[in-house]
Amino acid sequence: MDKERRLIIAGNWxxxxxxxxxxxxxxxxxxxxxxxxxxxxxxxxxxxALDAVSKAIFDSPLRLGAQNLSDQAYGAFTGxxxxxxxxxxxxxxxxxxxxxxxxFQSESDxxxxxxxxxxxxxxxxxxxxxxxxxVEREAGITEKVVGTQVRGSLAGLTxxxxxxxxxAYEPVWAIGTGKTASSAQxxxxxxxxxxxxxxxxxxxxxxxxxxxxxxSVKPGNARxxxxxxxxxxxxxxxxxxxxxNFADIIKNTLQSPA
Ligand code: PEP
Numbered sequence: 001m002d003k004e005r006r007l008i009i010a011g012n013w014x015x016x017x018x019x020x021x022x023x024x025x026x027x028x029x030x031x032x033x034x035x036x037x038x039x040x041x042x043x044x045x046x047x048x049a050l051d052a053v054s055k056a057i058f059d060s061p062l063r064l065g066a067q068n069l070s071d072q073a074y075g076a077f078t079g080x081x082x083x084x085x086x087x088x089x090x091x092x093x094x095x096x097x098x099x100x101x102x103x104f105q106s107e108s109d110x111x112x113x114x115x116x117x118x119x120x121x122x123x124x125x126x127x128x129x130x131x132x133x134x135v136e137r138e139a140g141i142t143e144k145v146v147g148t149q150v151r152g153s154l155a156g157l158t159x160x161x162x163x164x165x166x167x168a169y170e171p172v173w174a175i176g177t178g179k180t181a182s183s184a185q186x187x188x189x190x191x192x193x194x195x196x197x198x199x200x201x202x203x204x205x206x207x208x209x210x211x212x213x214x215x216s217v218k219p220g221n222a223r224x225x226x227x228x229x230x231x232x233x234x235x236x237x238x239x240x241x242x243x244x245n246f247a248d249i250i251k252n253t254l255q256s257p258a
Pocket of ligand 1: 012170174175176177178214215216217235236237238239
């Protein structure tokens, strides 16, 4: 698939997989994806499996991501994970502001922005998630909601940092529900997000920033969704927990047209 920006496909394992299960999944992914070089492939295990997975993927094209990060550099913040601890394990990416954290941990745009700044200050690439609920979509305020989240969650970042940030558009109504945004719906919001970035930081930055789609991405719908001009990858939840599904999402997306 020929794209203006390099594709980035990430698997968010959420609170799933013991260390043994994680290593089992990784060994299958390494076998299936050993030769993939045309896209960034990122796996985001739970914290407890990061060390083992990091060691297991060092000789593969897979890259490592975490699912959250403290907004503090280090110190007396019980239960938080500081950026240096992730760097220590060769973590490169970190998912921030996932809708589950916004909903269940009351994470605000301002907190996400502080976490994103902390990530950048420590050479981690934040994957910043935004997306509207079903009620908000049906009320016709998708752009208002998503625009506010994008502006708030990137507040205070430099142009260079914004350019290096990956955004993930994840309509909340499509996460784990089996409902997927149509490719037209995804493209419309992705183009809108790009226009918000362009208006804040200039056209060149808007053109360079990568925007993933997330929400029930599966082997059967990945190629069409990721074929949209402003969709630069996928953030995959449920389908990233099983070798065949995650590998097929990547293979189906990257295969040359018949
Ligand atoms: C997610 O949680 O980021 C996600 C997109 O989940 P799923 O693929 O299961 O909808």
